[in-house]
Amino acid sequence: MMHDLEIQTTLGQQRKLRVLFGFYLAAFIVLALRLCQLHLSPGNMLSDEEMLHITDISLQDARGEIFDRNGVILATNKKAPSMWVDPRRVRAGEEEKLADLIAGRLGMPRDEALRKLARTDENGKPRKFNMIKRWLTDTPEETLEELRTQSNGALSVIQEPIRYYPHQDSAAHLLGFVNRAGEAGEGVEAAFDRHLASRAGVFRVKVDNARRPLSSSTLAYEEPEGGELLQLTLDVNIQHNLEQALDQRMEETLSKAAMGVVMDPHTGAILAMATRPAFNPNDYDKFPAELRKNRAIIDVFEPGSAFKIVAASAALEHGLVTPDTMINCEGGVFNPYGHSIRDFHKMGVEPFSRCFEESSNIAHIKLAAQLGEARLEEWIRKFGFAARTSPDFPLESRGLFQPRNKWSRLSMGSLPMGQEISVTMLQMARAFAVIANGGHMVEPYYVERAVARDGRVTYQHARGEAARILSPKTAGTMQQLCHQVVLHGTGTAANIMEYRAGGKTGTAQMARTDGGRGYDKDRYTTVFAGFAPLANPRVVAVIVVQEPRIKLRYGGYVCGPVFKKVVSEALAAMNVPEDPVTDPEIVAKHEKEMKLAEAARLAAEKKNAPKKPAKPEPPKQVEKVPEADPDTVTEIPLDESLVAMLTPLDGLDLVARRTGDRMETSLPDLTGLTKRQALERLQRIGIPLDAQGAGWVIAQNPPPGTALMDVAVCALQFGRPGQEPAAEALPGDEPKTTM
Known part of the structure; x- marks a missing residue:
């Protein structure tokens, strides 16, 4: 019996020793692994408490600019204001009023503004931040400040980067665009995005409870790289x-x-x-x-x-x-x-x-x-x-x-x-x-x-x-x-x-x-x-x-x-040396056109010269302009270079003013005509055109019915149907009074 008891005691001690050895061995392995981890990753020595107060700040650099062949900027970057809200700071009961204000000032639907002010998201989770509207480039700073003030600090403005094209729509199809997310869309922006795009950097720091970076707390820093500059062949x-x-x-x-x-x-x-x-x-x-x-x-x-x-x-x-x-x-x-x-x-x-x-x-x-x-x-x-x-x-x-x-x-x-x-x-x-x-x-x-x-x-x-x-x-x-x-x-x-x-x-x-x-x-x-x-x-x-x-x-x-x-x-x-046309026929025709243009210029100067007040004269009958002899009528073909000058025949009496086979003696009503129609009508009666605006004729000077003998140039204002003419008088001669 004693022998059996000694054997059982020895076995029990051995079992305890094995358990104790296994415990120490496991502790040793855990400790060794932890030491290795700390040795390989020193940053991980921070406690869980400290890890809660570390943040990575993304550092953005500018996208590369685009230049023309002479160094003129075609695409660059600028900051644009965006408005956001802290829903917790919106006063209870004032959501409707603030939504009305936002909708009116920022041009967005009232229901959308109201949704953005909600304190919780679609899943019922509380919100501390929600973007109201981004890149408010057309909204005056005074309007944004007014919104911020009247919201009692619930609304704030941040400046966000945005791509900017200083020449507006010029070369737009060749340049392409960059969307609001910073992604290139079409044109050179997309084709050469690998050169223009910047690479973000990172700034790892400790922050306080308000998420503000602490001084001298930088843990890691990776510098951002700005996009490359692109030079085009465009002028x-x-x-x-x-x-x-x-x-x-x-x-x-x-x-x-x-x-x-x-x-x-x-x-x-x-x-x-x-x-x-x-x-x-x-x-x-x-x-x-x-x-x-x-x-x-x-x-x-x-x-x-x-x-x-x-x-x-x-x-x-x-x-x-x-x-x-x-x-x-x-x-x-x-x-x-x-x-x-x-x-x-x-x-x-x-x-x-x-x-x-x-x-x-x-x-x-x-x-x-x-x-x-x-x-x-x-x-x-x-x-x-x-x-x-x-x-x-x-x-x-x-x-x-x-x-x-x-x-x-x-x-x-x-x-x-x-x-x-x-x-x-x-x-x-x-x-x-x-x-x-x-x-x-x-x-x-x-x-x-x-x-x-x-x-x-x-x-x-x-x-x-x-x-x-x-x-x-x-x-x-x-x-x-x-x-x-x-x-x-x-x-x-x-x-x-x-x-x-x-x-x-x-x-x-x-x-x-x-x-x-x-x-x-x-x-x-x-x-x-x-x-x-x-x-x-x-x-x-x-x-x-x-x-x-x-x-x-x-x-x-x-x-x-x-x-x-x-x-x-x-x-x-480009300062290219001239290589003039020498064909005698073409040179002669050009010289004739230049003489006509010079005559038009002199006539325009004479027309614009200060006029002496006309002395009252006894009334007299206006004589009908005699029918011109067809053999003496000079037909001048429409020439684009002269049309561009708008006054090819100003002040010249060399051309009979006719419409087909019927002689016109007064200025017609041109209201409602397009610029091309008005130009053709005036050319038929030999009256030069002075055009303002685009669209259809909404005003003319001199007025319809003015004797053609008294008209040196017809000034027309173009616009949309129903548009009121400009308050200032159109340029042109006032019709002469026949006494």
Whole structure:
């Protein structure tokens, strides 16, 4: 028995020893692990109490600015006020009153304001903070202070970063925008976001019970990195001029939309690119997405006769034709491929130079027939159509062009004159650059470089060697042919006397939108594409105006004046040496126009000179103006350069003031007419126009019924129907009193 008891005691002690050993071993392991943890992560030595009073503060740096080629800021950053509320501080029973005040001052629905003042969220949890409205850039500081005061401190204002575009809607489609969350949307903002975006830093500190950082309590710090600076190839002055010219022409021609591009033909650098109507990237969310897209690179259109440079260049390059080659234009009607082709200018047998000058469809279809289907398709692709022009534009369309195996029997009669193919405006600019630069295919681009905050260049546009697709001889011949289009052909409205220019017009019907097949007879796309100066082309420009609502819906008439204005101003601003027109016929015509303009200027000075009070004279009968002899009536054609001056005939008595076959002796009532209608009416009676505003005529001076003999200029105020005329009198002569 004793032996058994000793054995049991020994076993019990061993069991206790094992338990005790296991306990100490577990404690040792826990202690060792804790020591390792503390050794590897010193910050974790803080107690749970201390951890409750540590916070990470996010440090934001500015997004990179965007500049034009001359260092003008196009996109930058600024602070904008945002209003928030501490619902706990809203006095009980005053929620309705405060919601009314917020709704009235900040322009938001009353119910929404009331919800934002609620003390609990949707889940019933108490709220200490709720944003009322952010980025109140249009709200005066006085209004925000009034709200803060009347809320008894429940409302507060904080300053938040916001992207700012100082030139408002200028170059908006190219720049894109940054949304309220700081995310890039479209344009260069999105395409180069990796360079422009900043990287946030972090500041870990101890805070007191009120969440205020304690001094000398920094636990960690990671410095933020500001976004890189981006320099574009744009010239803000050329950009503004292009936009203003497009806006003006849209108004004059009652057009739905317009776009334009100006490019260096030797490098591909884009100097200006505009799409109208525009949007303001500062208020991007107030505009529909359709209006924000860059139609200059996304939308496609049939180029019409501007596309004839492809067949013409190919035929010249293959030696199938020279400028002097005689081509039978069939009297203006031709029936190849079972389809009737017509020319606007009916011609017989003419040299190719004249056929190109007058944009003969028949001549270019015959050239394409000599090329054959395979070579025509090859040259269309050689000129860059059906392919994207540049990696700078990730959303760019390729255009629409079917491969040869899908052509119809009418394709050879359609493609040479710019039908059965749709292109982007940028593709047209690149094609004309080939002619302007002597035969090379360049790559359009608009971002020159990106520069980090420390001065490092992180991106530089790499200009590769441009492939030659035309011989210098062919390119030179095409330059001369395009110059004749501007001097004597369909593009005379684009002629620049100081800089010889070349180009090609295009007019194309637009596809039907009612679901039917074919074209809409009332909707047109008008195009002018060209370059200048001829001696050494420095710019290529393409102007597109869509759906003009005037009688003369031709590319030369609608788009030519925009090209003339934009290109002449750009070359002068670039200090390009003049390359004046020397053609005797054109010089003589220009000198005549200048004399008319000078006479108008002198007459305007005389009209504006102080007048002596008229002495009372006995009443006398107003004699009827005798009918003018048709042989002595001087007809002066409408010229865009003179229309722009508004007073081409001011004070001149060389033109009989007539309306058709009926003589008018008094000024008609022009109220309710558009600017174009009023201008045409006044031109028929030889009265110059002085226009103010936009819209429809709401006031005129002199008033209707004034004798034409007493009218030197008619001043018209334009506005919306029902709008009251301005209180101040319109400029212009007061009607003379006939005594």
